[in-house]
Amino acid sequence: MFAFRSDLPLRRDTASRFVLWLVMVLVFMASLAVTVNSYVNVLLADWNQSVSGTLTVQIPVTAAGDKASAAAVAKVIDVLKRHPAVAKAEAVPRAKVIELLKPWLGEGDAVADLPLPALIDVQLGSKGADAVAAVTASIKTAAPDAVIDDHRVWLERVMGLAEGFSVLALTIMVLVTSALGLTIVFATRASLAEFAQVIEVLHVVGAKDGYVAGQFARRALAQGLLGGAAGLLLYAPALALVAWLASRVDPEVLPHTTLPAAHWLALAGMPFAAGILAMLTAHITVRRSLSQKV
Numbered sequence: 001m002f003a004f005r006s007d008l009p010l011r012r013d014t015a016s017r018f019v020l021w022l023v024m025v026l027v028f029m030a031s032l033a034v035t036v037n038s039y040v041n042v043l044l045a046d047w048n049q050s051v052s053g054t055l056t057v058q059i060p061v062t063a064a065g066d067k068a069s070a071a072a073v074a075k076v077i078d079v080l081k082r083h084p085a086v087a088k089a090e091a092v093p094r095a096k097v098i099e100l101l102k103p104w105l106g107e108g109d110a111v112a113d114l115p116l117p118a119l120i121d122v123q124l125g126s127k128g129a130d131a132v133a134a135v136t137a138s139i140k141t142a143a144p145d146a147v148i149d150d151h152r153v154w155l156e157r158v159m160g161l162a163e164g165f166s167v168l169a170l171t172i173m174v175l176v177t178s179a180l181g182l183t184i185v186f187a188t189r190a191s192l193a194e195f196a197q198v199i200e201v202l203h204v205v206g207a208k209d210g211y212v213a214g215q216f217a218r219r220a221l222a223q224g225l226l227g228g229a230a231g232l233l234l235y236a237p238a239l240a241l242v243a244w245l246a247s248r249v250d251p252e253v254l255p256h257t258t259l260p261a262a263h264w265l266a267l268a269g270m271p272f273a274a275g276i277l278a279m280l281t282a283h284i285t286v287r288r289s290l291s292q293k294v
Helices: 019-051 066-081 094-105 129-142 151-194 196-204 209-247 261-268 270-293
Strands: 054-059 086-092 118-124 147-150
Touching: 019 151, 019 209, 019 261, 019 270, 054 066, 054 129, 054 151, 066 086, 066 118, 066 129, 086 094, 118 129, 129 147, 147 151, 151 196, 151 209, 151 270, 209 261, 209 270, 261 270
Parallel strands: none
Antiparallel strands: 054 118, 054 147, 086 118
């Protein structure tokens, strides 16, 4: 498929035989980094859309019993519905609270009998910090023992972790690109030394440096494309295995998401990126090396 006319016996090149295998491993690592970065970004976008501008109010269980807790919930909801910064406020049914706790506590009569706090789901009309502070003050006035969870706090912490993953993925991509480039440089220089006499003969019969560089560049392009394709084939079952394991996790713990089309396009472009990088690196390396010998 990638056959081309060559006046250099590059198929017998001992220095570049391992390049294809190294490209395969590097493309596998790069694909993994791209997938992790895409998944984290999609997950954060989903969480940000779900919890941005929301609060959860907890009314603890008191010694006065369920009637006192129900009265406190009704009072807080009444205050929230009359607050100008609140778009919606409603009590979370106890059955839904138990359902949310199922992944961690299981299910059964023991869980159903737990003294769980009453929850109120609040949606704010404004997402600013001033609105959160004003609503919090109103809730505390109506129910001093209430606990207000601002989802922005933990979301900002998770976003910080996600940014760390993004930096890590970018670092891996830079390292992979550098490793591929350096490998092509050293392999090409070793090949130049191995075929030095053949190259001299080509120069004698009129071959230019650009022609010789093109021989090495086409060989590097073929190695990059084949190695990249092999890396994707190696990554496909690994991605399928991870997706299957993730599908077995309860959606309440790890939401099921769909990776964007840009992610799949990036994976499909990996072999072409590896081939083009290898081709350009080999061409530049040969031209520089030959020009220094003149």
